[in-house]
Amino acid sequence: MSNILETSGLTVTFGGLNACDKVDLTVPKGKFVGLIGPNGAGKTTFIDAITGYVPTSAGSAIFNGEDIGELKPHERAQRGLVRTFQSLELFEDLSVKDNLLVAGYDTRWYSFLLDMIYMPRKDKEVEEQIEWALDIMGLNDVADAMPSDLSHGRRKLVGVARALAASPDLILLDEPAAGLDTAESQILGGHLREFLDHDMSVFLIDHDMGLVLSVCDYIYVLDFGKIIAQGTPQEIRESETVKKAYLGEEAGEIQAQAGERMTSLQHDQGGQDD
Amino acid sequence: MNQFLIALIAGVGTGSLYAMLGTGLVVAFRGSGVINLGHGAVAGYAAYVFNELRTSGELYLPWFDIIPEWGFLQTLRINNLPTRIHVFDFEMYIEKPPLVPTLLISIGVSVLLGLMMHLLVFRPLRNAPILGKVIGSVGVLLYLDSVIAVNFGGQNRSSSGFWIFKPDMEPVSNFLGLGGTIPRANFSMLAAAVVMGAFVFCLYRYTRFGIATRAADENEKGASLLGYSPQLIAGINWVLSSVLAGLAGIIFLHKTQPSLYATLVVGALGAALFGRLTSIPMTVLGGVIIGMMSGGGVSLANNDWWPNWLEIEGVRTFMPLLVIILVLYFQGDKLPIRGSISVGRQPNAPASNNVVVGTIFAMGFALILSNVFVSKWEAVLTTSILATLFMFSLTVIVGYLGQISLAQFSIAGFAAFMMIRFVGDGTLQRPDDYYVITGINMPTILGFVCAVVAGTLLGLLIGLPALRIRGVQLAVVTMSSVLAIEELLTKSRSLMGEGAASIQPTPSNPSWFGQYIGGFNKETFRTDYWKYSLFLVIITALVGVAVVNLRRGNTGRRFLAIRANERAAAAAGINVKNAKMLGFGISSAIASIAGIMLAYKIPAVQAENFAIFSGLGLLAFVYLGGITTGYGAVVGGLLVAGGMMPEFLGVHFGDVERGMINAVGAVGLILNAIVTGGEGVALLQSDALGKGPLALLRRNPDEDESSEADEDNATEGASV
Numbered sequence: 001m002s003n004i005l006e007t008s009g010l011t012v013t014f015g016g017l018n019a020c021d022k023v024d025l026t027v028p029k030g031k032f033v034g035l036i037g038p039n040g041a042g043k044t045t046f047i048d049a050i051t052g053y054v055p056t057s058a059g060s061a062i063f064n065g066e067d068i069g070e071l072k073p074h075e076r077a078q079r080g081l082v083r084t085f086q087s088l089e090l091f092e093d094l095s096v097k098d099n100l101l102v103a104g105y106d107t108r109w110y111s112f113l114l115d116m117i118y119m120p121r122k123d124k125e126v127e128e129q130i131e132w133a134l135d136i137m138g139l140n141d142v143a144d145a146m147p148s149d150l151s152h153g154r155r156k157l158v159g160v161a162r163a164l165a166a167s168p169d170l171i172l173l174d175e176p177a178a179g180l181d182t183a184e185s186q187i188l189g190g191h192l193r194e195f196l197d198h199d200m201s202v203f204l205i206d207h208d209m210g211l212v213l214s215v216c217d218y219i220y221v222l223d224f225g226k227i228i229a230q231g232t233p234q235e236i237r238e239s240e241t242v243k244k245a246y247l248g249e250e251a252g253e254i255q256a257q258a259g260e261r262m263t264s265l266q267h268d269q270g271g272q273d274d
Numbered sequence: 275m276n277q278f279l280i281a282l283i284a285g286v287g288t289g290s291l292y293a294m295l296g297t298g299l300v301v302a303f304r305g306s307g308v309i310n311l312g313h314g315a316v317a318g319y320a321a322y323v324f325n326e327l328r329t330s331g332e333l334y335l336p337w338f339d340i341i342p343e344w345g346f347l348q349t350l351r352i353n354n355l356p357t358r359i360h361v362f363d364f365e366m367y368i369e370k371p372p373l374v375p376t377l378l379i380s381i382g383v384s385v386l387l388g389l390m391m392h393l394l395v396f397r398p399l400r401n402a403p404i405l406g407k408v409i410g411s412v413g414v415l416l417y418l419d420s421v422i423a424v425n426f427g428g429q430n431r432s433s434s435g436f437w438i439f440k441p442d443m444e445p446v447s448n449f450l451g452l453g454g455t456i457p458r459a460n461f462s463m464l465a466a467a468v469v470m471g472a473f474v475f476c477l478y479r480y481t482r483f484g485i486a487t488r489a490a491d492e493n494e495k496g497a498s499l500l501g502y503s504p505q506l507i508a509g510i511n512w513v514l515s516s517v518l519a520g521l522a523g524i525i526f527l528h529k530t531q532p533s534l535y536a537t538l539v540v541g542a543l544g545a546a547l548f549g550r551l552t553s554i555p556m557t558v559l560g561g562v563i564i565g566m567m568s569g570g571g572v573s574l575a576n577n578d579w580w581p582n583w584l585e586i587e588g589v590r591t592f593m594p595l596l597v598i599i600l601v602l603y604f605q606g607d608k609l610p611i612r613g614s615i616s617v618g619r620q621p622n623a624p625a626s627n628n629v630v631v632g633t634i635f636a637m638g639f640a641l642i643l644s645n646v647f648v649s650k651w652e653a654v655l656t657t658s659i660l661a662t663l664f665m666f667s668l669t670v671i672v673g674y675l676g677q678i679s680l681a682q683f684s685i686a687g688f689a690a691f692m693m694i695r696f697v698g699d700g701t702l703q704r705p706d707d708y709y710v711i712t713g714i715n716m717p718t719i720l721g722f723v724c725a726v727v728a729g730t731l732l733g734l735l736i737g738l739p740a741l742r743i744r745g746v747q748l749a750v751v752t753m754s755s756v757l758a759i760e761e762l763l764t765k766s767r768s769l770m771g772e773g774a775a776s777i778q779p780t781p782s783n784p785s786w787f788g789q790y791i792g793g794f795n796k797e798t799f800r801t802d803y804w805k806y807s808l809f810l811v812i813i814t815a816l817v818g819v820a821v822v823n824l825r826r827g828n829t830g831r832r833f834l835a836i837r838a839n840e841r842a843a844a845a846a847g848i849n850v851k852n853a854k855m856l857g858f859g860i861s862s863a864i865a866s867i868a869g870i871m872l873a874y875k876i877p878a879v880q881a882e883n884f885a886i887f888s889g890l891g892l893l894a895f896v897y898l899g900g901i902t903t904g905y906g907a908v909v910g911g912l913l914v915a916g917g918m919m920p921e922f923l924g925v926h927f928g929d930v931e932r933g934m935i936n937a938v939g940a941v942g943l944i945l946n947a948i949v950t951g952g953e954g955v956a957l958l959q960s961d962a963l964g965k966g967p968l969a970l971l972r973r974n975p976d977e978d979e980s981s982e983a984d985e986d987n988a989t990e991g992a993s994v
């Protein structure tokens with residue numbers, strides 16, 4: 001039970017093509033695990049599969065010791081397996097704060113009756129979690145704004161904050177840094193590891209090698225639906241397979257260096273926060 | 275057995291109408307991605323035009339004189355909008371105008387209608403969310419139906435069609451050795467449907483225009499590559515669709531009253547869905563099958579063993595619904611509903627903060643009015659408040675949850691009849707009543723509660739399809755269930771008691787806590803009893819506050835989350851199915867309360883009180899007032915026919931005026947969809963106060979072409 005998520009042989013097929021091919025992957029509790037791979041490798045499909053958005057054709061997914069293969073997406077979310085979307089998918093008609101509130105509170109069958117007489121349930125823990133999520137994603141000043149009034153990057157941060165608001169046990173981030181400007185990526189990158197202090201484990205997909213190498217405890221590399229390598233950031237950085245298959249030698253060097261910069265940057269920020 | 279087969283074949287006549295109308299629906303859909311709920315009304319209008327030309331030589335244009343006859347307007351010589359042209363001079367009853375020119379003129383009117391629909395309604399709405407498009411087609415339906423009522427009085431016409439479709443031809447006897455007789459016209463109608471289908475099929479298959487349409491259907495860029503503008507393609511298809519509707523209407527002049535075409539569109543929707551909104555041959559086949567099912571069903575219902583609570587007319591109206599549900603169920607998400615993924619922004623739904631102040635103000639205002647004005651005005655006031663009460667149900671289901679249910683007003687009617695059934699004690703309520711009300715003699719309050727529960731259960735049943743389907747398909751299903759509910763339940767004498775099929779007396783002495791709260795004033799013999807008004811105001815205020823509070827709490831947020839994005843809602847841990855059921859339940863409970871309150875007001879109810887067009891009219895006005903807010907329902911209630919606003923302007927009761935008000939509502943509905951995206955008058959004001967009146971023009975600034983169109987229409991809107 002020290003693994004929060006464990007998939008074995010997970011396979012997703014789209015018309016004969018295996019978008020995920022026998023993926024074995026574990027996320028230990030309280031750890032930060034990354035998944036990288038070129039475009040179309042099947043990373044989003046993997047998240048879709050474990051959150052119930054696409055059917056799997058083989059394999060199993062164990063979350064918190066429970067086989068979640070048969071559960072509906074909302075049931076998985078209620079159990080603490082919460083995702084973000086690569087394509088945003090915010091609630092466009094709700095303010096930023098409301099977006100978070102929706103995810104933060106669950107309902108009982110009688111909640112609507114209490115709502116009708118305006119006695120909505122207030123839960124201190126949930127409110128605090130939402131405050132924290134707004135805070136950490138730097139969204140305090142736009143809490144009452146509509147998502148459509150924000151920049152693309154900040155909309156992405158709203159997506160992450162919404163997932164955080166649900167107090168997940170495992171948060172699945174699908175390319176949260178894509179499309180962020182420098183300042184926004186710093187907000188994100190600088191705080192990602194703080195998620196771990198809030199009783200959650202993190203699973204990160206990203207294109208930005210630097211980011212992934214700098215924040216993850218362990219990394220999987222996916223190509224054509226198959227896991228082709230795994231290891232600590234150090235091992236991935238040095239792995240020949242990865243370099244060949246994915247990074248391309250030169251690009252790898254540059255990105256690896258970027259990763260180091262990011263790490264140091266994080267340390268700087270940490271210093272400021274204290 | 276033979277008799278059953280003959281009944282099946284006899285159904286082919288109606289089936290051919292479904293097939294022809296279905297073909298037109300598919301054409302419009304392929305051209306523009308819109309399912310036009312008003313398609314039947316287009317056929318009806320053309321049929322009336324044809325008939326009127328043949329009988330009186332007058333051409334009625336598809337609008338009416340909206341300029342009221344107020345003194346100052348007449349001094350200014352603004353008194354009439356031309357609505358008809360005298361085309362043919364001939365000696366009535368002796369000769370008839372020539373057929374071919376008449377037909378050509380009628381087709382011309384169809385072309386005009388097609389162009390109007392394209393240019394005034396659906397082109398400006400092409401970037402609107404699904405809700406906007408469906409509302410647009412509801413607007414077309416309501417508008418044409420109202421204009422038909424105003425211009426032609428909705429009478430039966432049957433003296434002027436083509437001879438091969440006439441019912442009085444010698445019937446075919448002993449067809450295929452089955453014995454019995456089958457109307458000869460059935461065969462010519464089937465032939466007409468097949469020819470029409472074949473024509474459209476070939477047009478799509480073999481002409482450049484058809485290929486471009488198919489390309490546009492797959493992908494808007496496809497048509498551009500072939501050198502056509504997608505909007506040109508859409509326009510041509512709208513005209514074609516409208517002409518097909520007109521022809522179908524004229525061919526069927528003998529079979530049905532043209533005023534019924536508007537609702538016969540349900541069968542056509544079934545046919546079109548059967549053809550998956552793309553295949554013409556399958557659509558024609560689907561139409562014929564639905565017609566045959568109806569014929570066969572009616573024949574079965576005539577048997578002795580048939581349970582008599584299943585009314586024959588109900589069986590007929592249920593068949594299209596059955597086919598629609600089956601098709602949607604089995605084809606499920608595979609149906610190629612282009613644009614079923616919402617594009618464009620939904621109407622904003624802000625939470626209200628000053629609920630208490632607003633409610634006290636509104637209640638006080640209503641009560642002052644009810645004391646100041648006497649007699650007629652009290653009845654008018656309660657008409658408006660009843661409408662507002664009902665509209666709250668639409669605020670929940672359409673405004674918050676984004677599910678377009680057109681059946682809520684039928685649920686109101688069902689609950690009203692159930693209430694009468696629950697409290698009925700088998701006695702004559704008023705000396706001049708025709709029927710006694712029979713039932714289980716419940717106390718008033720218990721009867722009220724049970725009827726609300728019954729209405730809610732029916733609402734949940736109707737909401738079931740919403741778990742699998744959404745958007746316009748849901749509108750189609752709920753619209754088809756309106757007729758089925760009316761014929762199978764509300765009008766069923768075995769379920770609802772003797773008066774259900776005609777006029778059902780209401781309990782003459784409804785009393786809550788010992789107080790008589792009926793609307794009927796036993797002294798003045800009018801519906802103006804003050805305790806009823808007070809009771810209604812209180813109930814409406816309670817419901818209104820509950821609905822507004824819903825939006826302020828987590829339930830409303832969840833509803834709006836589902837409206838915005840079901841995928842993301844599930845990721846946020848929302849059980850979308852349960853939430854939808856909850857929304858249908860709340861909405862149906864409110865609708866039921868409104869229906870029962872209406873039954874308390876008047877001495878007798880009829881299924882017609884809750885007819886489809888009254889329901890659509892209410893939808894139009896709450897949409898106009900603002901579908902997403904409590905204020906919107908209040909404003910909408912003031913606007914309805916028979917309510918405060920029209921009465922205040924001096925437009926009185928009567929079918930014609932009612933039709934006009936609904937038509938004005940329909941125009942307002944469409945304009946509102948285009949201009950404010952459905953936020954309505956109520957929100958427009960708060961917006962205007964906040965950001966200046968031009969704020970609404972800023973909507974969707976990033977959509978290149980549409981903002982121009984929006985501006986055009988905004989100026990139009992200002993002039994109405």
Ligand SMILES: Nc1ncnc2c1ncn2[C@@H]1O[C@H](COP(=O)(O)OP(=O)(O)O)[C@@H](O)[C@H]1O
Nearest residue numbers: 014015019037038039040041042043044045046
């Ligand atoms: N719903 C789908 N139907 C068919 N193929 C799909 C679907 N979703 C993804 N794919 C295919 O699966 C592969 C993996 O896609 P995806 O998981 O989005 O990759 P990544 O997120 O790694 O960029 C791609 O080839 C993509 O085209």
Ligand SMILES: [Mg+2]
Nearest residue numbers: 043044045086
């Ligand atoms: Mg992806």
